[in-house]
Amino acid sequence: MISTSNQKTLDAYERLGNAYLPLVNEKVSGSLRRWVDSALAGMPYTTRIFEIGSGNGLDAEYMEWLGYAVECSDAAQAFVEIMKQRGLNARLHNAILDPIVGSYDLIFANAVLLHFTREETILVTSKVLAALRPGGRFAFSLQKGKGEKWTNEERGAPRYYRLWGRGGVEKLLRNTGFSSWTIDEEEPGQTAEGSWMRVVAFK
Numbered sequence: 001m002i003s004t005s006n007q008k009t010l011d012a013y014e015r016l017g018n019a020y021l022p023l024v025n026e027k028v029s030g031s032l033r034r035w036v037d038s039a040l041a042g043m044p045y046t047t048r049i050f051e052i053g054s055g056n057g058l059d060a061e062y063m064e065w066l067g068y069a070v071e072c073s074d075a076a077q078a079f080v081e082i083m084k085q086r087g088l089n090a091r092l093h094n095a096i097l098d099p100i101v102g103s104y105d106l107i108f109a110n111a112v113l114l115h116f117t118r119e120e121t122i123l124v125t126s127k128v129l130a131a132l133r134p135g136g137r138f139a140f141s142l143q144k145g146k147g148e149k150w151t152n153e154e155r156g157a158p159r160y161y162r163l164w165g166r167g168g169v170e171k172l173l174r175n176t177g178f179s180s181w182t183i184d185e186e187e188p189g190q191t192a193e194g195s196w197m198r199v200v201a202f203k
Contacts, residue, residue, distance in 0.1 A: 002096045002120070005160035009115045013076040016157050028062035032110075035184060035198040036062060039106060039139035043068075047105040050131070052095045052124075053112030057083040063108075064088075070108075095124045100131035107132060109140040114161050121162065125176045132203040138178070142169065144185065144195035164197065173201050 028036060036059060040047070045067045054060050054072035056079065063070050073093035074080050083090035096116065100107070107128045113121050128138050145163030152158045166183060173181050181201040 002094070003117050006096065006116060006120060009159045013079065013157075013159070016078075026058060028059060031184070031186060031196075031198070032059075033062070035139070035141070035200075036108075038182070038184075039108065039137060039200050040066065040068065043105060043137075048103070048133075049106045049108060050100065050102075050104045052093070052107065052109040052128075054083060054088070054090060055079050055111075057086055057088045057090070059108065059110050060088055061086075095127070096120050100127050102131065103133045104131055104136060105133055106137045106139065109138075111141055113140050114142050114163075115159065117162055122172065122176070125172060129176050129178065129203060134203060136203045138201045138203075139199065140201075141196055141198045144197055166197065169197060169199060173199075178203060 060070040072090040075094040142164045178201040
């Protein structure tokens with residue numbers, strides 16, 4: 001069962017779906033691009049990739065431009081429809097409620113886990129580890145900080161954020177059973193959205 005905070009956030013994204021259409025012409029660049037490249041570093045084009053919370057499909061399009069095939073998903077039907085219209089392989093998938101069927105070399109989740117409570121994050125991270133092949137990778141990003149917050153910046157659609165510190169992320173990965181990881185941190189002001197931690201964890 002998902003939390004009330006996650007359900008409200010999901011409802012917000014259902015309402016905001018079309019508001020993200022103008023972003024489809026943006027490019028994956030800067031620190032985001034370097035992180036995606038590092039997650040894929042050394043992986044063959046036959047790599048099996050599953051993306052959780054693909055949103056408008058921007059990151060998946062970049063990975064496919066590089067030559068990879070990506071299985072996209074989102075818990076918001078509005079985003080699934082947008083991705084299908086753009087020719088992406090997308091399906092409805094709720095990371096909290098649904099199992100990850102199959103095994104993957106890379107599971108990717110950009111700006112997704114930050115909408116989950118601590119308990120939901122632990123649950124999803126455990127699911128990811130179980131679905132990764134030996135040596136597989138989990139790439140995900142979180143916003144830096146302490147505690148929780150809500151944002152209501154776009155069209156009155158409140159969204160929940162759970163903020164993390166580096167120590168908390170390392171404890172999460174260690175307790176889940178990942179063997180190693182890299183964490184790239186951005187300081188305040190480096191991005192318009194705020195401070196980020198971008199992680200690549202290895203099974």
